[in-house]
Amino acid sequence: xxxxxxxxxVLRNLYSDMMPLCSSMTxxxxxxxxxxxxxxxxxxxxxxxxxxxxxxxxPLLRPFALCLCILLFEPVVLxxxxxxxxxxxxxxxxLMSNQTLNMxxxxxKRNELExxxxxxxxxxxxxxxxxxxxxxxxxxxxxxERFGTMVxxxxxxxxxxxxxxxxxxxxNFLELMFKAAALVIDTLRTFFLVVLSILGPLAFxxxxxxxxxxxxxxWISRYVGIYLWLPVSDxxxxxxxxxxxxxxxxxxxxxxxxxxxxDGNTGVYIVFLxxxxxxxxxxxxxxxxxISSGGAGAYGSSACENGRCDRRGDxxxxxxxxxxxCTGG
Numbered sequence: 388x389x390x391x392x393x394x395x396x397v398l399r400n401l402y403s404d405m406m407p408l409c410s411s412m413t414x415x416x417x418x419x420x421x422x423x424x425x426x427x428x429x430x431x432x433x434x435x436x437x438x439x440x441x442x443x444x445x446p447l448l449r450p451f452a453l454c455l456c457i458l459l460f461e462p463v464v465l466x467x468x469x470x471x472x473x474x475x476x477x478x479x480x481x482l483m484s485n486q487t488l489n490m491x492x493x494x495x496k497r498n499e500l501e502x503x504x505x506x507x508x509x510x511x512x513x514x515x516x517x518x519x520x521x522x523x524x525x526x527x528x529x530x531x532e533r534f535g536t537m538v539x540x541x542x543x544x545x546x547x548x549x550x551x552x553x554x555x556x557x558x559n560f561l562e563l564m565f566k567a568a569a570l571v572i573d574t575l576r577t578f579f580l581v582v583l584s585i586l587g588p589l590a591f592x593x594x595x596x597x598x599x600x601x602x603x604x605x606w607i608s609r610y611v612g613i614y615l616w617l618p619v620s621d622x623x624x625x626x627x628x629x630x631x632x633x634x635x636x637x638x639x640x641x642x643x644x645x646x647x648x649x650d651g652n653t654g655v656y657i658v659f660l661x662x663x664x665x666x667x668x669x670x671x672x673x674x675x676x677x678i679s680s681g682g683a684g685a686y687g688s689s690a691c692e693n694g695r696c697d698r699r700g701d702x703x704x705x706x707x708x709x710x711x712x713c714t715g716g
Contacts, residue, residue, distance in 0.1 A: 394570055398577045405581045409461045409588060416457045416588035423595030424450030430597070450595045453603075457588045464591075465584055468607075472614050479621035486628035493635040500642035561660040568667035569620055576616040583610045608678050615674045623670060627663050634659075 427450050435442045456464050583590075587606060594603035634655070 395573055398573050402577050402580060406461055406465065406584060408585050409465070412585060412588045413457060413460060416460075416592040417454065419589070419592035420450065420454050420457055420595050423592065424454065427595055427597065453591050453595050457591050460588050460591070464587065468610065468614070472611065475615070475618050476621075479618035479625070483621040483625040483628065486625045486632065493632050493639065497635045497638050497642065500639055504642050558657060558660070561657060561664070564664050565660055565667075568664050569624065572616055572620050572667055572670050576613055579613045580610070583613070611678050612674050613671075615677055616670055619674045619677075620667065620670045623666060623673075627659075627666075631659070 428447050431447060432442055583606065587610070590602050590606040593599045594601075594606075
């Protein structure tokens with residue numbers, strides 16, 4: 388396991404270790420939810436009595452359900468969401484791992500065929516083989532011609548090795564940035580999930596109050612959206628690895644042709660790495676396309692705009708936009 392894989396595993400363990408801290412917010416959230424439940428129920432009971440209407444008990448169960456979620460926040464709320472989304476993470480990670488292993492095997496085969504292709508060229512074989520280098524020197528006659536040819540061969544070989552070394556250093560740097568970009572996404576994801584998890588009971592408590600009911604759907608949508616950063620990132624990595632496999636496979640097919648001599652140009656691969664680094668920072672945007680918050684708030688806004696705010700919408704969105712619009716407040 389590489390150092391980057393170890394860091395990703397550390398982030399997984401960090402998230403698990405931080406989850407018990409959710410209980411520290413439970414006490415505060417229970418107090419806020421209790422006050423919200425008192426106001427929520429008393430307002431609706433008073434309104435029904437003032438209008439001489441029967442009391443609808445079903446909407447009054449909402450604060451009790453939220454309080455139950457607060458009491459069992461880690462095992463019920465987080466456990467349910469994580470349990471549903473974990474198979475998605477495992478599936479995408481398995482897909483990425485398989486593509487990465489295939490790419491490594493293809494890369495080894497390509498490097499071997501590239502060396503064999505260079506050895507087939509008598510003019511360039513000495514660049515990659517000490518044996519061919521010595522044979523070419525032994526074939527020269529002693530004299531100034533041998534000395535000049537030997538200096539030219541040494542300079543050409545040194546230039547070839549320097550070019551390969553520079554390309555290797557630059558590609559290693561880009562590969563480091565490529566892996567660092569994925570680590571940045573995973574680190575930010577873990578930080579956001581920890582914050583949302585610890586302050587989740589508070590968000591559930593505030594959603595009891597009228598006017599803050601959208602807090603619940605927004606918290607769930609944001610938690611799920613950020614949780615999906617990792618599978619989206621793994622899918623992006625799998626796609627990049629698959630593209631690399633296809634590129635290397637084309638090189639292998641070309642290198643298997645006895646008449647093909649590689650030119651050693653790695654510009655396409657460098658550009659590909661740069662595109663991959665930039666692509667990692669689009670992961671949050673792509674994850675936000677998968678899930679979006681909605682619910683009662685969206686329904687109430689639509690109902691008022693269409694001029695058909697009924698008593699059901701009025702009852703559920705009492706202090707929301709629909710209530711204010713339809714009552715002239």
